[in-house]
Amino acid sequence: xxxxxxxxxxxxxxxxxxxxxxxxxxxxxxxxxxxxxxxxxxxxxxxxxxxxxxxxxxxxxxxxxxxxxxxxxxxxxxxxxxxxxxxxxxxxxxxxxxxxxxxxxxxxxxxxxxxxxxxxxxxxxxxxxxxxxxxxxxxxxxxxxxxxxxxxxxxxxxxxxxxxxxxxxxxxxxxxxxxxxxxxxxxxxxxxxxxxxxxxxxxxxxxxxxxxxxxxxxxxxxxxxxxxxxxxxxxxxxxxxxxxxxxxxxxxxxxxxxxxxxxxxxxxxxxxxxxxxxxxxxxxxxxxxxxxxxxxxxxxxxxxxxxxxxxxxxxxxxxxxxxxxxxxxxxxxxxxxxxxxxxxxxxxxxxxxxxxxxxxxxxxxxxxxxxxxxxxxxxxxxxxxxxxxxxxxxxxxxxxxxxxxxxxxxxxxx
Numbered sequence: 001x002x003x004x005x006x007x008x009x010x011x012x013x014x015x016x017x018x019x020x021x022x023x024x025x026x027x028x029x030x031x032x033x034x035x036x037x038x039x040x041x042x043x044x045x046x047x048x049x050x051x052x053x054x055x056x057x058x059x060x061x062x063x064x065x066x067x068x069x070x071x072x073x074x075x076x077x078x079x080x081x082x083x084x085x086x087x088x089x090x091x092x093x094x095x096x097x098x099x100x101x102x103x104x105x106x107x108x109x110x111x112x113x114x115x116x117x118x119x120x121x122x123x124x125x126x127x128x129x130x131x132x133x134x135x136x137x138x139x140x141x142x143x144x145x146x147x148x149x150x151x152x153x154x155x156x157x158x159x160x161x162x163x164x165x166x167x168x169x170x171x172x173x174x175x176x177x178x179x180x181x182x183x184x185x186x187x188x189x190x191x192x193x194x195x196x197x198x199x200x201x202x203x204x205x206x207x208x209x210x211x212x213x214x215x216x217x218x219x220x221x222x223x224x225x226x227x228x229x230x231x232x233x234x235x236x237x238x239x240x241x242x243x244x245x246x247x248x249x250x251x252x253x254x255x256x257x258x259x260x261x262x263x264x265x266x267x268x269x270x271x272x273x274x275x276x277x278x279x280x281x282x283x284x285x286x287x288x289x290x291x292x293x294x295x296x297x298x299x300x301x302x303x304x305x306x307x308x309x310x311x312x313x314x315x316x317x318x319x320x321x322x323x324x325x326x327x328x329x330x331x332x333x334x335x336x337x338x339x340x341x342x343x344x345x346x347x348x349x350x351x352x353x354x355x356x357x358x359x360x361x362x363x364x365x366x367x368x369x370x371x372x373x374x375x376x377x378x379x380x381x382x383x384x385x386x387x388x389x390x391x392x393x394x395x396x397x398x399x400x401x402x403x404x405x406x407x408x409x410x411x412x413x414x
Contacts, residue, residue: 003179004142004187008194010172011115011140017170018138019091019112028167029085029132033078035163036128036156040074046155047124054148062252062312066122067148077128077156080379084132087377087396091138095402105407110400112138114196117188118381119144119210121202124152129379130201131160131174137399142195144177144188146202154178189214199394201382204309219390221382224254224337225309226367229326229352230270231343232263238364239342240274243315245366246340248281252311254383255338255370259306259316261326264290267319271295283313290319306333323348327355334358336385338367359385359392 372380377395
């Protein structure tokens with residue numbers, strides 16, 4: 001038996017305890033938040049080791065930001081655990097019920113998925129977010145982070161496991177894979193019989209590898225080639241403000257935009273305003289010919305720029321002739337994450353929300369709101385960009401399945 005299989009057995013046993021833990025789950029998460037806050041210096045010291053290694057290896061500044069923890073970010077992690085604990089427990093919730101003509105009472109009830117595997121990169125806050133959500137939904141979790149955040153992840157998981165035991169739950173509700181090699185990821189993908197679902201959270205390469213190679217059922221998350229379309233009726237200052245926020249508030253995350261599309265009838269007025277605001281933040285613009293003729297200093301765009309998730313201070317820009325062209329461009333290049341229209345035209349807004357196929361579609365608001373906390377779901381385990389089993393920010397409810405409970409009085413089928 002391999003080490004991962006042993007972890008799977010422990011997770012299965014822990015999941016059986018969690019399924020009937022009730023209010024003890026909430027108490028454990030609140031205690032975990034307190035412990036994480038009290039031991040923040042331990043986590044920051046471990047994170048400093050990871051950052052030092054990342055800098056020595058030449059990691060891009062935007063990716064270092066994904067890796068970096070601060071006192072404020074650790075408090076956000078603690079807040080996420082507390083918000084998750086406050087979220088209504090879904091386990092045992094009756095979703096539907098009916099009484100059949102033969103007297104059978106049939107109920108559809110929420111149940112945990114069981115054991116969830118998560119493969120993720122760089123962001124150590126995912127460690128506590130994912131663990132908290134899985135526990136509140138009654139699931140054990142096996143986490144496999146990247147080598148970039150190894151020391152940070154070890155510190156966070158150590159604190160969570162201590163807190164779970166102190167609260168009367170098995171420490172093995174949360175386990176961390178210590179091997180960060182590609183082989184361990186490949187083995188997780190084949191861990192049928194132990195994992196009920198596998199969730200990749202990271203860059204396009206990781207997600208593609210998991211989706212293409214896993215034997216365990218997969219929920220696809222994360223890749224965000226997101227767009228803002230500036231309609232001809234848009235408020236230009238509003239558009240510039242939304243684009244600035246959606247690109248520069250945190251360019252290294254999946255809900256940051258990578259392309260803006262601007263209607264030709266408003267381009268000469270809008271593009272200089274938008275470009276000036278972006279250049280204050282040193283954003284490089286990769287633009288089509290029409291944009292280059294209006295805004296100086298742009299880098300001519302190639303076909304690859306329309307399909308790239310930069311996760312950096314780079315933004316593709318294109319002038320389009322109509323809302324039809326904008327929707328067609330998004331349909332071709334979008335990854336189905338988050339898309340936005342800035343418009344004052346109600347009919348155009350309705351058409352955009354109806355015809356654009358994405359997990360989150362915005363009218364006059366930044367795509368940076370695609371987040372479990374911002375949607376009132378507490379923390380999130382990721383943004384699902386597929387249509388089964390969940391779509392959009394995945395909170396506690398999305399980490400459950402259902403079963404039918406049937407009650408009778410001796411009925412038999414004729």
